[in-house]
Amino acid sequence: MKILFVNACVRSESRTYRLAEKVLQKLGGEVTEVNLEQENIAPLTSHTLEKRSKLVAEKKYDDDFFRYARQFAEADMIVVAAPFWDFSFPALLKCYIEAISVVGLTFRYTEKGPVGMCRAKKLIYVTTAGGFIPEENCGYGYFRSLAQKLYGIADTQFFKAEGLDIVGADVEAAMQKALNEVEQKL
Ligand SMILES: Cc1cc2nc3c(=O)[nH]c(=O)nc-3n(C[C@H](O)[C@H](O)[C@H](O)COP(=O)(O)O)c2cc1C
Numbered sequence: 001m002k003i004l005f006v007n008a009c010v011r012s013e014s015r016t017y018r019l020a021e022k023v024l025q026k027l028g029g030e031v032t033e034v035n036l037e038q039e040n041i042a043p044l045t046s047h048t049l050e051k052r053s054k055l056v057a058e059k060k061y062d063d064d065f066f067r068y069a070r071q072f073a074e075a076d077m078i079v080v081a082a083p084f085w086d087f088s089f090p091a092l093l094k095c096y097i098e099a100i101s102v103v104g105l106t107f108r109y110t111e112k113g114p115v116g117m118c119r120a121k122k123l124i125y126v127t128t129a130g131g132f133i134p135e136e137n138c139g140y141g142y143f144r145s146l147a148q149k150l151y152g153i154a155d156t157q158f159f160k161a162e163g164l165d166i167v168g169a170d171v172e173a174a175m176q177k178a179l180n181e182v183e184q185k186l
Pocket of ligand 1: 011
C-alpha cells in the first residue's frame, strides 16, 4: 500500500507529528512524505495560474508543475497532519491544496458536479489544538469536504488531541488519550 504523508507540522516538537507517526506506524505500508515546510509551495498568482491553465488546456499533465497533484492522485491512502491554527490549519497546507486541485488530474467537472479522480480509498486527518476545536471544525471539516466532494475519497477519519495549551493542562495525558484512540480505531 502506497501511503502519502502530507506533513504540515512546523514545530520541531510538534505534537501533531507525534500523533501522525502513530497513525503511520499502525497503518504499515510504504510511506512517502511531503514535508510542506521544506517544499515551500507558493500560492497561485496571475502568472502561475495562467501557466497552469495553459498546461491543462494542452493536457500536459506530465509537466513538473503537476507533480504534487499526480502524487496525490496516485496514492492508495493519504495521511494529512496539520496543527490547528487560526481555527483551521497552516497556510502551507492551503498552498498544497491549490497545487493538488487540478482539473483532469485529481477531479473533473460534470453537469452533476465535480467527480473525483483520486485512487485513494481513504484519507486520515490528524491535528492537535491548544484549545478546543469548534463543532464546524474548519480544519478537518474543510479537508473532508475536499476529499469527499472534489477528490472522490469517500472514507475519511479524524484523530485529534485538544486543550494542549490550556494553563495547567496534562498534555501527556491528552496525548496518550489520542494515541490510544489511534491504537483502538485503526
Ligand atoms: C499560529 C498559531 C495559531 C494557532 N491557532 C489556534 C487556534 O485557532 N485554536 C487553538 O485551539 N489553538 C491554536 N493554536 C495552538 C495550537 O493548535 C497547538 O499548540 C497545537 O498543539 C500545535 O501543534 P504542534 O504541537 O503540532 O505544533 C495556534 C498555534 C499557533 C502557533
